[in-house]
Amino acid sequence: MLRYLTAGESHGQALVVIVEGLPAGLEITVEEIQAEMARRRLGYGRGPRQRFEVDELTLVGGVRHGRTLGSPVAIEIKNSEWTRSDKWHAEMSPAPGATLDPLTQPRPGHADLAGMQKYGFTDARDVLERASARETAARVAAGALAKKLLGTIGIGVLSHVIQMGPARSKSGVEGSRLPTMDDLAAIDASQVRCFDAAAEEAMIEEIKAAAKDGDSLGGIVEVLAYGVPVGLGSHVHWDRKLDALLAQAVMSIQAVKGVEIGDGFEVAGRRGSAAHDAISWDAATESYRRETTLAGGTEGGMTTGEVVVVRAAMKPLATLNKPTLGTVDIVTKEQTVSFKERTDVTAVPAMGVVAETMVALVLAAEAQRKFGGDSVAEFVRNAQAFDASLR
Numbered sequence: 343m344l345r346y347l348t349a350g351e352s353h354g355q356a357l358v359v360i361v362e363g364l365p366a367g368l369e370i371t372v373e374e375i376q377a378e379m380a381r382r383r384l385g386y387g388r389g390p391r392q393r394f395e396v397d398e399l400t401l402v403g404g405v406r407h408g409r410t411l412g413s414p415v416a417i418e419i420k421n422s423e424w425t426r427s428d429k430w431h432a433e434m435s436p437a438p439g440a441t442l443d444p445l446t447q448p449r450p451g452h453a454d455l456a457g458m459q460k461y462g463f464t465d466a467r468d469v470l471e472r473a474s475a476r477e478t479a480a481r482v483a484a485g486a487l488a489k490k491l492l493g494t495i496g497i498g499v500l501s502h503v504i505q506m507g508p509a510r511s512k513s514g515v516e517g518s519r520l521p522t523m524d525d526l527a528a529i530d531a532s533q534v535r536c537f538d539a540a541a542e543e544a545m546i547e548e549i550k551a552a553a554k555d556g557d558s559l560g561g562i563v564e565v566l567a568y569g570v571p572v573g574l575g576s577h578v579h580w581d582r583k584l585d586a587l588l589a590q591a592v593m594s595i596q597a598v599k600g601v602e603i604g605d606g607f608e609v610a611g612r613r614g615s616a617a618h619d620a621i622s623w624d625a626a627t628e629s630y631r632r633e634t635t636l637a638g639g640t641e642g643g644m645t646t647g648e649v650v651v652v653r654a655a656m657k658p659l660a661t662l663n664k665p666t667l668g669t670v671d672i673v674t675k676e677q678t679v680s681f682k683e684r685t686d687v688t689a690v691p692a693m694g695v696v697a698e699t700m701v702a703l704v705l706a707a708e709a710q711r712k713f714g715g716d717s718v719a720e721f722v723r724n725a726q727a728f729d730a731s732l733r
Contacts, residue, residue, distance in 0.1 A: 556664020
């Protein structure tokens with residue numbers, strides 16, 4: 343069973359991720375993982391950190407001569423800021439000591455105050471360093487391995503931004519098509535990772551307006567998984583349902599406040615006769631088909647063989663370039679304004695890449711559960727045999 347664990351803080355020495363359950367023989371290189379992680383830094387409206395946050399990545403274990411060994415894969419991602427700044431050597435040192443600059447004014451919309459109360463901290467940095475979205479760099483590294491494994495059985499995962507503030511894409515609606523894996527390069531070339539050129543311009547204007555006001559923007563991304571076989575997930579237990587697993591995984595991304603599978607929220611306002619995907623038989627491919635994606639490629643907690651559709655809504659970032667949100671100093675109890683850490687106007691384009699990662703990790707784990715195999719060859723053979731059994 344595929345699983346992973348991350349460790350590390352935003353301004354610490356490094357992030358670490360261990361991925362367990364990958365079969366032996368999966369071809370992977372540092373360069374492939376770095377390329378995937380570079381996509382996480384994309385997007386108009388990102389802050390200055392993205393210009394120098396180059397991920398120095400080391401494969402520590404589990405890979406030999408460019409292929410996995412079947413043992414846990416360990417990846418270290420060094421923090422370039424730690425190397426460049428003496429400040430973080432002192433602030434984030436693991437050696438006994440104390441900070442000279444405690445943060446006693448928790449930021450609204452962050453984990454700061456609740457985390458301080460839960461763990462008994464008096465310095466918000468003890469919470470915010472781990473709660474930071476920098477942690478998603480380690481997830482994306484793990485996701486690169488998951489995507490590579492999925493690719494061996496013909497599954498591809500992409501994301502695109504469909505809304506930025508009030509600006510909305512028309513991709514997939516009003517007769518326009520959904521992007522496919524062939525469109526991924528064009529999406530990544532977009533300044534906001536949007537497949538709709540007209541909407542891209544409107545989104546950029548919204549970002550510019552928010553930046554001028556020192557404010558931030560949220561939005562919605564859509565993740566599409568192609569080539570997913572029938573039967574990933576299960577109807578037999580609540581915690582085996584694939585749509586539930588996808589919702590939890592995507593909701594775990596920092597600042598994501600809503601997840602939709604297919605047209606889940608829209609169909610809630612329809613009658614049943616217009617809310618479901620009709621089934622047909624395709625004689626050419628000898629397979630059952632659903633011509634619509636209202637259910638997002640899942641039924642009863644299992645994949646149907648159609649494209650899996652997951653949407654994630656990200657709230658506007660709570661750290662603003664022009665701080666206006668009120669807070670309280672936990673020492674003096676005086677009312678004040680939230681302090682400013684370096685921030686972005688929006689991180690929605692980057693969040694899409696992270697959402698891809700979470701969807702890929704869930705699908706890879708369920709594919710491993712379904713098809714098993716100690717080697718990639720066995721995993722692929724088992725998947726092919728199952729597909730043949732459906733004909």
